Amino acid sequence: MSETLKGNILTPDGWVHGTIAFGERIASISGAISNPAINQDDYILPGFIDLHVHGGGGKDIMEAGEAPHVIAAMHVKHGTTSLLATTMTAPPQDITAALKAIGAACQARRPQSARILGVHLEGPYINSGKLGAQPNYARAATIHEVRDLEKYAPLRLVTVAPEVPGHLSLVKELAQAGIRVQIGHTLGSYEDGVAALQCGAHGFTHLFNAMTGLHHREPGMAGAALAHAQYAELIPDLLHVHPGAIRVALRAIPHLYCVTDSTAATGMPDGDYMLGRHKVQKCMGGVRLPDGTLAGSTLTMDQALRNLVGLGLELDDASRRVSTYAADYLGETERGRLKAGCYGDVVVLDRDLKLKAVYVEGEACELNDA
Numbered sequence: 001m002s003e004t005l006k007g008n009i010l011t012p013d014g015w016v017h018g019t020i021a022f023g024e025r026i027a028s029i030s031g032a033i034s035n036p037a038i039n040q041d042d043y044i045l046p047g048f049i050d051l052h053v054h055g056g057g058g059k060d061i062m063e064a065g066e067a068p069h070v071i072a073a074m075h076v077k078h079g080t081t082s083l084l085a086t087t088m089t090a091p092p093q094d095i096t097a098a099l100k101a102i103g104a105a106c107q108a109r110r111p112q113s114a115r116i117l118g119v120h121l122e123g124p125y126i127n128s129g130k131l132g133a134q135p136n137y138a139r140a141a142t143i144h145e146v147r148d149l150e151k152y153a154p155l156r157l158v159t160v161a162p163e164v165p166g167h168l169s170l171v172k173e174l175a176q177a178g179i180r181v182q183i184g185h186t187l188g189s190y191e192d193g194v195a196a197l198q199c200g201a202h203g204f205t206h207l208f209n210a211m212t213g214l215h216h217r218e219p220g221m222a223g224a225a226l227a228h229a230q231y232a233e234l235i236p237d238l239l240h241v242h243p244g245a246i247r248v249a250l251r252a253i254p255h256l257y258c259v260t261d262s263t264a265a266t267g268m269p270d271g272d273y274m275l276g277r278h279k280v281q282k283c284m285g286g287v288r289l290p291d292g293t294l295a296g297s298t299l300t301m302d303q304a305l306r307n308l309v310g311l312g313l314e315l316d317d318a319s320r321r322v323s324t325y326a327a328d329y330l331g332e333t334e335r336g337r338l339k340a341g342c343y344g345d346v347v348v349l350d351r352d353l354k355l356k357a358v359y360v361e362g363e364a365c366e367l368n369d370a
């Protein structure tokens with residue numbers, strides 16, 4: 001089925017006031033370059049891309065089974081058209097079961113769901129001294145083990161603590177294999193971060209969270225990111241990172257992009273949920289372990305966009321940070337942009353940035369009722 005929409009269309013060349021025609025792929029965009037401030041038509045943006053999704057709709061990705069499908073169906077209602085299913089640090093059998101379920105879900109997108117592009121393996125190759133909300137199953141990795149996991153599902157990102165013995169060589173081998181490596185859940189120093197980047201790491205997992213912080217005499221891992229990174233992910237729920245620190249990162253990292261780090265509690269009422277083998281509680285807009293540690297979020301990508309605009313970003317800049325930059329980071333050249341030949345992943349927002357429509361590869365998806 002083909003669709004034709006009219007409004008303010010954000011293209012790679014800027015705003016166009018006109019029409020976009022698309023099915024599975026975008027057929028054409030016509031109109032004139034225009035400033036969307038001069039009319040009151042809807043905004044038409046690339047679908048949101050979330051590279052850090054643990055759960056949603058009451059399901060956690062580590063539950064395996066139908067969990068990936070439930071999660072993809074929940075997030076599409078908030079404009080996420082593609083995502084990476086993100087694992088937790090866990091015993092090997094739990095990770096294998098989760099990857100098998102994700103791999104099956106990657107094979108065929110169900111109707112009314114986001115496209116699952118693959119896996120973000122967040123653990124177990126992290127530092128046990130910087131677990132954050134991860135269960136304590138951290139361990140060192142080998143390239144053979146990681147490559148063995150690839151037979152279950154496409155590994156697109158792997159989070160690694162580079163200071164763990166043997167991990168710098170792992171970073172180099174993963175990068176050579178075409179797998180994006182992110183630095184995270186780390187007690188590493190600034191120097192460890194620089195060394196990992198030199199070995200082929202490309203990004204940082206939830207910048208500022210679960211890593212050594214910036215001090216003027218010990219810049220830490222956060223300092224390495226701010227000084228050297230081209231890409232890093234950040235959770236803009238305004239709980240995980242102070243707005244001032246977000247502004248610092250925006251000035252320092254050219255292609256800073258946003259993720260939700262969403263959990264099973266996303267889209268659900270307050271109460272108890274699972275995050276891997278941890279029981280977490282949703283209350284007061286956040287998700288926490290019993291000791292008060294933040295444990296993922298309930299953020300959705302449409303709210304992430306609104307939060308960025310609320311911090312002062314122009315809408316086109318905010319859009320790139322919830323879509324295009326994540327696609328670029330993964331090498332997904334046919335997603336994250338509205339251009340002829342690209343996938344028909346489209347979101348429509350009103351002038352208050354509320355979602356009006358979501359399309360995944362041309363399919364119109366139902367929105368959240370709330």
